[in-house]
Amino acid sequence: QIADKGNHRHFMAKEIHEQPEVISHTLANLIDMAAGRVNFPDLGVDLSKLSRVTISACGTAYYAGLIGKYWIERYARVPVEIDVASEFRYREPPLPEGGLAVFVSQSGETADTLATLRYCKSQGQRIASIVNVRTSTIARESDAVLPTLAGPEVGVASTKAFTCQLAVLAALAIALGRARGAISAELEQELVGALMEVPRHISSMLSDESVYEALAHDLSRARDVLYLGRGVNFPLALEGALKLKEISYIHAEGYAAGELKHGPIALIDESVPVIVVAPKDELFDKTVSNVQEVAARGGQIVFVSNGESDEVGCDVVAHITIPDVHPFTNPLIYAVPAQLIAYHTAVFMGTDVDQPRNLAKSVTVE
Numbered sequence: 001q002i003a004d005k006g007n008h009r010h011f012m013a014k015e016i017h018e019q020p021e022v023i024s025h026t027l028a029n030l031i032d033m034a035a036g037r038v039n040f041p042d043l044g045v046d047l048s049k050l051s052r053v054t055i056s057a058c059g060t061a062y063y064a065g066l067i068g069k070y071w072i073e074r075y076a077r078v079p080v081e082i083d084v085a086s087e088f089r090y091r092e093p094p095l096p097e098g099g100l101a102v103f104v105s106q107s108g109e110t111a112d113t114l115a116t117l118r119y120c121k122s123q124g125q126r127i128a129s130i131v132n133v134r135t136s137t138i139a140r141e142s143d144a145v146l147p148t149l150a151g152p153e154v155g156v157a158s159t160k161a162f163t164c165q166l167a168v169l170a171a172l173a174i175a176l177g178r179a180r181g182a183i184s185a186e187l188e189q190e191l192v193g194a195l196m197e198v199p200r201h202i203s204s205m206l207s208d209e210s211v212y213e214a215l216a217h218d219l220s221r222a223r224d225v226l227y228l229g230r231g232v233n234f235p236l237a238l239e240g241a242l243k244l245k246e247i248s249y250i251h252a253e254g255y256a257a258g259e260l261k262h263g264p265i266a267l268i269d270e271s272v273p274v275i276v277v278a279p280k281d282e283l284f285d286k287t288v289s290n291v292q293e294v295a296a297r298g299g300q301i302v303f304v305s306n307g308e309s310d311e312v313g314c315d316v317v318a319h320i321t322i323p324d325v326h327p328f329t330n331p332l333i334y335a336v337p338a339q340l341i342a343y344h345t346a347v348f349m350g351t352d353v354d355q356p357r358n359l360a361k362s363v364t365v366e
């Protein structure tokens with residue numbers, strides 16, 4: 001594939017718009033569409049006997065892994081240990097006998113992730129990697145490869161690779177859930193059906209970006225931005241903040257909404273936009289009550305939700321309306337506004353979106 005920008009101004013925009021297609025490809029590889037079941041390669045371990053799953057990665061891939069932890073623990077009822085590779089490799093934690101270690105990496109060359117993989121191998125773990133570059137070192141040193149079929153990703157800030165990593169992790173959670181008898185055949189079909197709907201929903205969200213262009217004016221004036229989420233959408237808040245930092249250079253912090261009162265609420269005043277990832281799931285009411293605490297202190301709320309604006313119970317500076325989807329797939333869907341908020345803010349500010357200062361696409365040295 002030749003990397004060109006097509007009709008887009010930046011590779012990042014092109015890659016955001018490729019997501020419906022590349023997520024479809026990635027899912028088609030792991031799902032029996034007709035049967036509505038996952039169709040997973042043999043990972044060389046008895047999934048029903050695992051006492052724990054270990055995940056490690058860096059940067060955006062780490063946040064994908066963190067979302068994977070929520071999914072796997074919820075749907076497969078197996079504990080997941082996860083850490084950034086640069087900590088994991090030196091912490092050298094004890095690992096369960098015959099365990100499964102999963103590595104997530106777009107490039108497959110990140111030095112810390114590779115070192116962690118080698119440590120896990122030395123501890124007798126089976127190694128499965130979720131990689132975008134099939135010929136990479138991490139892919140070659142793995143026992144099993146679960147590919148993301150995102151195609152070449154040129155923009156330094158990862159977008160389509162991230163959502164494809166999520167697609168693989170979601171399928172892995174279902175495969176583990178089935179192997180362990182934690183989900184019924186009906187639930188498996190429901191979850192697989194929900195995943196198959198993701199590309200269509202993302203396409204519809206990409207048909208009009210004007211709300212993000214308008215929001216960019218406000219965000220560009222901010223010195224600090226807070227990103228809040230709960231549950232499986234908490235890692236997404238971390239990823240949204242990372243994206244904003246990476247390409248717009250605005251200081252942004254992702255926080256678990258319930259932790260707000262334990263510190264960050266001290267930062268809130270009229271100059272701080274607070275982006276709230278608030279799908280109408282079982283935690284919506286809790287998130288809304290956190291939002292009201294922020295609004296009462298003057299914080300400027302950007303409400304990213306499939307709920308109605310009047311359900312927040314306070315004024316919002318922007319409501320980014322998200323389609324109603326199955327709650328299982330929320331992280332895949334809400335990843336898109338996180339990308340577009342960062343992208344349009346960076347474009348408005350005139351930064352080098354595809355090649356942000358000081359960052360490398362792949363960090364192959366420690």
Ligand code: G6P
Nearest residue numbers: 058059060061105106107110158
């Ligand atoms: C760099 C990139 C990030 C990426 C991280 C991990 O920091 O700028 O976009 O998430 O490395 O890279 P990997 O290739 O292992 O996913």
